[in-house]
Amino acid sequence: MAATHCPYCSLQCGIHLTPALELTGREDFPVNRGGLCMKGVRAAELITHPERLTTPLARDRPGLPLRPVTWDDALDRVTAAITRAQAAHGRDAVGCFGGGGLTNEKAYQFGKFARVALRTAMIDYNGRFCMSSAAAAANRAFGIDRGLPFPLSDVADADVVLLVGSNPADTMPPAMRWFEAGRERGARHIVVDPRETATAKPAHRHLQPVPGTDLALANGMLHIAIRDGLVDHDYIERRTTGWDAVRRSVRADWPDRTERVTGVPVADLTATVHDLATARNAMILTARGAEQHADGTATATAWINLGLALGLPGRGRGSGVATVTGQGNGQGGREHGQKADQLPGYRPLADPAARAHVAGVWGIDPDELPAPGVSAYELLDRLGTDGGVRVLLLAASNPVVSAPDARHVAERLGALDLLVVTDFFLSESARLADVVLPTTQFAEEEGTLTNLEGRVVRRRRVLDPPPGVRSELQIWHELAARLGRGKHFPTDPRVVYDELRRASAGGVADYGGISWERLDAGEELFWPCPDETHPGSPRLFTDTFPTPDGRARFVAVAHRSVTERLDRRYPYLLTTGRSRTHYQSGTQTRRNETLLAAEPVAYAELHPLLAAEIGVADGDALRLTTRRGSVVATARLTDGIRPDTVFLPFHWARVNDLTSARLDPTSRMPEFKSCAVALAPVRARSTVPDLEENRR
Ligand SMILES: Nc1nc2c(c(=O)[nH]1)N[C@H]1C(S)=C(S)[C@@H](COP(=O)(O)OP(=O)(O)OC[C@H]3O[C@@H](n4cnc5c(=O)[nH]c(N)nc54)[C@H](O)[C@@H]3O)O[C@H]1N2
Ligand SMILES: Nc1nc2c(c(=O)[nH]1)N[C@H]1C(S)=C(S)[C@@H](COP(=O)(O)OP(=O)(O)OC[C@H]3O[C@@H](n4cnc5c(=O)[nH]c(N)nc54)[C@H](O)[C@@H]3O)O[C@H]1N2
Ligand code: SF4
Ligand SMILES: [Mo]
Numbered sequence: 001m002a003a004t005h006c007p008y009c010s011l012q013c014g015i016h017l018t019p020a021l022e023l024t025g026r027e028d029f030p031v032n033r034g035g036l037c038m039k040g041v042r043a044a045e046l047i048t049h050p051e052r053l054t055t056p057l058a059r060d061r062p063g064l065p066l067r068p069v070t071w072d073d074a075l076d077r078v079t080a081a082i083t084r085a086q087a088a089h090g091r092d093a094v095g096c097f098g099g100g101g102l103t104n105e106k107a108y109q110f111g112k113f114a115r116v117a118l119r120t121a122m123i124d125y126n127g128r129f130c131m132s133s134a135a136a137a138a139n140r141a142f143g144i145d146r147g148l149p150f151p152l153s154d155v156a157d158a159d160v161v162l163l164v165g166s167n168p169a170d171t172m173p174p175a176m177r178w179f180e181a182g183r184e185r186g187a188r189h190i191v192v193d194p195r196e197t198a199t200a201k202p203a204h205r206h207l208q209p210v211p212g213t214d215l216a217l218a219n220g221m222l223h224i225a226i227r228d229g230l231v232d233h234d235y236i237e238r239r240t241t242g243w244d245a246v247r248r249s250v251r252a253d254w255p256d257r258t259e260r261v262t263g264v265p266v267a268d269l270t271a272t273v274h275d276l277a278t279a280r281n282a283m284i285l286t287a288r289g290a291e292q293h294a295d296g297t298a299t300a301t302a303w304i305n306l307g308l309a310l311g312l313p314g315r316g317r318g319s320g321v322a323t324v325t326g327q328g329n330g331q332g333g334r335e336h337g338q339k340a341d342q343l344p345g346y347r348p349l350a351d352p353a354a355r356a357h358v359a360g361v362w363g364i365d366p367d368e369l370p371a372p373g374v375s376a377y378e379l380l381d382r383l384g385t386d387g388g389v390r391v392l393l394l395a396a397s398n399p400v401v402s403a404p405d406a407r408h409v410a411e412r413l414g415a416l417d418l419l420v421v422t423d424f425f426l427s428e429s430a431r432l433a434d435v436v437l438p439t440t441q442f443a444e445e446e447g448t449l450t451n452l453e454g455r456v457v458r459r460r461r462v463l464d465p466p467p468g469v470r471s472e473l474q475i476w477h478e479l480a481a482r483l484g485r486g487k488h489f490p491t492d493p494r495v496v497y498d499e500l501r502r503a504s505a506g507g508v509a510d511y512g513g514i515s516w517e518r519l520d521a522g523e524e525l526f527w528p529c530p531d532e533t534h535p536g537s538p539r540l541f542t543d544t545f546p547t548p549d550g551r552a553r554f555v556a557v558a559h560r561s562v563t564e565r566l567d568r569r570y571p572y573l574l575t576t577g578r579s580r581t582h583y584q585s586g587t588q589t590r591r592n593e594t595l596l597a598a599e600p601v602a603y604a605e606l607h608p609l610l611a612a613e614i615g616v617a618d619g620d621a622l623r624l625t626t627r628r629g630s631v632v633a634t635a636r637l638t639d640g641i642r643p644d645t646v647f648l649p650f651h652w653a654r655v656n657d658l659t660s661a662r663l664d665p666t667s668r669m670p671e672f673k674s675c676a677v678a679l680a681p682v683r684a685r686s687t688v689p690d691l692e693e694n695r696r
Helices: 041-047 071-089 104-118 132-142 150-159 175-186 214-227 233-239 243-249 255-262 264-279 296-308 352-362 378-379 407-416 471-481 495-502 516-522 593-596 606-612 689-693
Strands: 004-005 014-017 023-025 094-098 123-125 160-164 190-191 204-207 282-286 321-325 389-397 420-423 435-438 447-450 456-459 572-577 603-606 621-625 630-637 645-649 660-663 675-681
Touching: 004 456, 014 041, 014 296, 023 123, 071 094, 071 389, 071 420, 071 435, 094 104, 094 378, 104 123, 104 447, 104 603, 104 645, 123 378, 132 296, 132 378, 150 175, 160 264, 175 190, 190 264, 204 264, 214 243, 214 255, 214 264, 214 296, 233 296, 233 456, 243 296, 264 282, 282 296, 296 321, 352 495, 378 407, 378 660, 447 495, 456 516, 603 621, 606 630, 606 675
Parallel strands: 094 123, 094 389, 160 190, 160 282, 190 204, 282 321, 389 420, 420 435, 572 645, 603 630
Antiparallel strands: 004 014, 014 023, 447 456, 572 675, 603 645, 621 630, 621 675
């Protein structure tokens, strides 16, 4: 039996797993203390799933079906395509697209593979669709991007918690124990969400803004804090810069104006500000609802501004402004080099000193390192075009389902010379591939992941992978060897990790002192941890911020309406997100019988008033159409949602045909969480197969 972690979300719940694949929650792991969600308890069922990929597949020509091939054949095809594309179109004709589910070792190695074996600038990953707005805002304000700068259990110590666009009751159920512990102590919880979610129901107050207006909401609350003399001037003076500009910038954000823009009553705005400001300890937590907008960075910044004005970051246990990271290794995945502009340790790729350090560890000349490339959506958008990527290596993401304007993305993938997908199932994206490489699942590999708190956890191997399956570390070694750079790519994850420690040493995300030995001995280690005698950093910002002057930075941000225009043809607002049952693009959870039975088809939540207006009843098929695409989902009526808004979980193919790829100017985050939509009942039963097609 091994003490390891759930493969899914950023909570990284501790589990015990036996070679017979019996899975139970670990009481000794401080984040979940034995608790697991319905996805986590069933995670091991996928290891032996009959649809598991156990041999490489390839297509001999476009249009022909995928067929089993040998590893040598598959890897030779990939190498030949890489060599051909780079000879004809330059190094950047080959691209890499990674994922926040990859272990630290793999995320690090994938970034290195792009820069050292392929020498391409074109690498980015799905975290761009997840954490990029919060990361950009935190880097600017605090000089560091670590989702929670404190252990999750601090939530129980907060007297007031404001959750903005975050639904942990569905997305991280075991985390709720800490919220519940707080409420039992008398803490007040306030939720900002257009829907009355399972998180909002037990909260003390629920603010229901129009999707896409969170920035206006935060600025309006800051205006009230200033007007009512609730600002912590001593904190602002001692610990921050830039206050004056921010103070001036919210002068016109009067409460009635904020109510008009956001739909949140003035009384609720005022009460919330007073709750936050008068609490001994208060916490503001943002998540994707606030961040996945074309102004996501500015929105996250506005909430940070409010928190700084109230003196929350670093005030003490139970205080702060933070973001709730999403994917299993969303945190580590963005620290070690999958991002277009980053080297390991959160080092900027454009910084000569950073390049010199990492090139030294990698044993190459710094001049060999490419320049920063483009962001995830931009990379996908240009696939197969002149100057775009022509051979794409895709690992641990399923953009045909999860990228915005997904129909367009599928078309771009189809325009490639060669698409190579590494996965353990034939995902919707893998079905479009020319070469599919089967890889190991969590129970078959060693490694580390970094959870939402910046805590590094160990993933442990409990059984051998099926014959025919290889880990990504082996795959990238083999490819690098064929490209003449094999010696740079060890396959033992411990060796890779020790190199990652050296590469990250001295960087913002310093893992230098976090050894597998210390983790295996049961030490709880949070980065930064510069050396082996360092205890790690569970709580940041208590004395100083990692900015050049040690102060947090206010940044003035103004609300402008960025949401796609509503008109007579597209009169309603569509927002998207998650159901409790399924995970992400659904490759894994839609293959689990129990989970599929619990939530078999795409559904859309809407208010009974809206349903009556368009003439649908609960359970009817509903057609949703945007300026980009059209989808059928089952109507689910609830009076907990704003009557002008429809909510659609994105776990089923085609949902993202609807969403807009307009990007945040700073983070390049797409606006997954608001666009204009038309709704119509589906009368003809013949269109219902649309729903069935989504089963898998
Ligand atoms: N069951 C399940 N759990 C998961 C995942 C999963 O796919 N399924 N994925 C994991 C990952 S990668 C992530 S990133 C996290 C995400 O975790 P969350 O951020 O909690 O999840 P979402 O459902 O995307 O969005 C949260 C809420 O934002 C609300 N919202 C929509 N638009 C707006 C808006 O404009 N303003 C505000 N304030 N709220 C809005 C939605 O109604 C939704 O309830 O979950 C992780 N956990
Ligand atoms: N409309 C809308 N779209 C969204 C969002 C939203 O809220 N609304 N949320 C966005 C967010 S926050 C995220 S994080 C993305 C996630 O979207 P995706 O990037 O598509 O994430 P997953 O579905 O987790 O895809 C992971 C794929 O990799 C495979 N996989 C898992 N682990 C590994 C591994 O270790 N190695 C390899 N090779 N493969 C592996 C899985 O089987 C699956 O096919 O979706 C984004 N898309
Ligand atoms: S909350 Fe996240 S880590 Fe915990 S069991 Fe569920 S999916 Fe796994
Ligand atoms: Mo995410």
